Amino acid sequence: MTDHLLQQKAQIHAPRPPLAGKHHGTFAFYTIRDRLPVILTKVIDDVYRTIVGIPDDESVRIAEGKAVIERIAALRYAMQRDKRIPPIEDSMPDTAVWNDFLDTYWKGQGHFQVAWLFQECYMYRKIREAFALTTTWTAYDPFLREKQASLAKGLDVLGALSHHVAKLHERAHDPSTRTVALAELLIYSLWGNAVDLSLLVAADNVEVAALGAKLVKKGTEGVVANDLDVVVAHLAGLHGKRVDLVLDNAGFELAADLFLADWLIASGIASSIVFHVKSIPWFVSDTTTADFHATLADLTPIIPMFVARWQSHLASGAWRIHEDPFWTYPHAYYHLPSFPIFDTLKQADLVVFKGDLNYRKLVFDCSWDPTTSFAEAIGPLGQKETKFPPLVSLRTCKSDVCVGLTPAKVEEMAKVKDWMVSGHYAVISGANFPAASRV
Numbered sequence: 001m002t003d004h005l006l007q008q009k010a011q012i013h014a015p016r017p018p019l020a021g022k023h024h025g026t027f028a029f030y031t032i033r034d035r036l037p038v039i040l041t042k043v044i045d046d047v048y049r050t051i052v053g054i055p056d057d058e059s060v061r062i063a064e065g066k067a068v069i070e071r072i073a074a075l076r077y078a079m080q081r082d083k084r085i086p087p088i089e090d091s092m093p094d095t096a097v098w099n100d101f102l103d104t105y106w107k108g109q110g111h112f113q114v115a116w117l118f119q120e121c122y123m124y125r126k127i128r129e130a131f132a133l134t135t136t137w138t139a140y141d142p143f144l145r146e147k148q149a150s151l152a153k154g155l156d157v158l159g160a161l162s163h164h165v166a167k168l169h170e171r172a173h174d175p176s177t178r179t180v181a182l183a184e185l186l187i188y189s190l191w192g193n194a195v196d197l198s199l200l201v202a203a204d205n206v207e208v209a210a211l212g213a214k215l216v217k218k219g220t221e222g223v224v225a226n227d228l229d230v231v232v233a234h235l236a237g238l239h240g241k242r243v244d245l246v247l248d249n250a251g252f253e254l255a256a257d258l259f260l261a262d263w264l265i266a267s268g269i270a271s272s273i274v275f276h277v278k279s280i281p282w283f284v285s286d287t288t289t290a291d292f293h294a295t296l297a298d299l300t301p302i303i304p305m306f307v308a309r310w311q312s313h314l315a316s317g318a319w320r321i322h323e324d325p326f327w328t329y330p331h332a333y334y335h336l337p338s339f340p341i342f343d344t345l346k347q348a349d350l351v352v353f354k355g356d357l358n359y360r361k362l363v364f365d366c367s368w369d370p371t372t373s374f375a376e377a378i379g380p381l382g383q384k385e386t387k388f389p390p391l392v393s394l395r396t397c398k399s400d401v402c403v404g405l406t407p408a409k410v411e412e413m414a415k416v417k418d419w420m421v422s423g424h425y426a427v428i429s430g431a432n433f434p435a436a437s438r439v
């Protein structure tokens, strides 16, 4: 048994009751009952569409495609009827880790009974299993069509945004506009997670700093817990450092992340950016290495100068794409220090976690009192002795867990229906920043 499997045996449980489908009326309940079956149906439709285009003489591929459909349909059936969750049956490099986790924490329990975080990750891993058990579909991505269509819809907005970002580049070394540019690019990256930057795109013939300040003001309006100033103060003081981005969605959100990463290099703040991507298709639109390159290819006709520079960052090694199996394990980030990815992340001077799922894993997806501090809710990663670098979560709220709110904000948000899941609100939550960055 490998080291991390042994360490995993020292069980780590959520510090509060985990969100779970068994709690009727919660977002977890609706997701497992209504949203996830739709995702499985879309996978079936996608595979069917592909099968229809396969020539008749490729009988093995056709037969295996049909077997994939049967497995996904069986998964949907089992999920909707709260059947006991069985082990993963393929022999992928992570199979043992998955089955050990299932055995240790959730053996013999149904989809609505286990923690929602585990259940939802398991569903995506089980989709992968259906392809891994074939000989001709092992590299197939059933979400590819959806990812391509989603970026296509955002190209106009990204084109408009690029004019403004180009102006930020002209003044990348100007100390008087540095902090506002940083704040702005962080805001773009944040709202890219809601795939809606259109509200922030403005006419580009206004003075850069003034427009930037306006965009930042608008972009922070729905931010219910906001450490933006601390993050900006920390970043603005860095030179030639390494920033790691734990990515979320490909396409539109990734493009917004790349604007940020590019400017960090241009300004001299960072000399190295590491992008952490998924090694298998995940949560529909999460970025894999192939998606990263496909996004650059799709953006080339719209923003050729940017993409050329991004390719040169990749060629020079200033930008690196890093795959690690941990990101598609079922573990919350309380477990992160037991895995090799911990040592990789520790080399960063700032780690940016993008999106909702990363947030859920950071705070263990459980029933926190919303006034709990983010540093407390992330457990070991926020504790001094772990020596994890400064980190920030840029997340639009799409699940019913949220911390770091003041009592007044809790009261204010209580009047807003579905604020936790609508994607119209967000958090910029940081931890481990040196005292000097506190503003």
Ligand SMILES: O=P(O)(O)OC[C@@]1(O)O[C@H](CO)[C@@H](O)[C@@H]1O
Pocket (backbone or CB within 6 Å): 031, 035, 120, 193, 248, 249, 283, 354, 355, 356, 357, 358, 360, 398, 399
């Ligand atoms: O990580 P992301 O892309 O921001 O969001 C992932 C997500 O779509 O998946 C879950 C619902 O199925 C929610 O936690 C969340 O809304």
